[in-house]
Amino acid sequence: MKKYKVIKCINCGKISVTFAEKVFRCTYCNKTCKFIKKRQIGLSVNILKSFDNPRQATEFCKIAKDKLKNKGKLANSGFYEN
Numbered sequence: 001m002k003k004y005k006v007i008k009c010i011n012c013g014k015i016s017v018t019f020a021e022k023v024f025r026c027t028y029c030n031k032t033c034k035f036i037k038k039r040q041i042g043l044s045v046n047i048l049k050s051f052d053n054p055r056q057a058t059e060f061c062k063i064a065k066d067k068l069k070n071k072g073k074l075a076n077s078g079f080y081e082n
């Protein structure tokens with residue numbers, strides 16, 4: 001996992017960047033979520049993509065927000081990193 005993560009909040013759906021390692025706190029709704037390892041099921045943080053470079057992460061965050069605004073959803077676009 002790279003340091004800077006672009007995350008979609010499971011509670012409010014807003015996208016933001018974090019460099020937290022274990023727990024993410026949404027800056028919009030203040031909800032905290034733990035990061036999960038792959039294959040774990042349940043409520044978790046949606047990591048869209050991760051980066052080593054904070055500028056790249058911020059750029060991606062902007063793009064993701066635009067996509068969300070334009071299309072209403074990110075699914076079916078190959079957008080998720082998996």
Ligand SMILES: [Zn+2]
Binds near residue numbers: 009010026
């Ligand atoms: Zn939120």
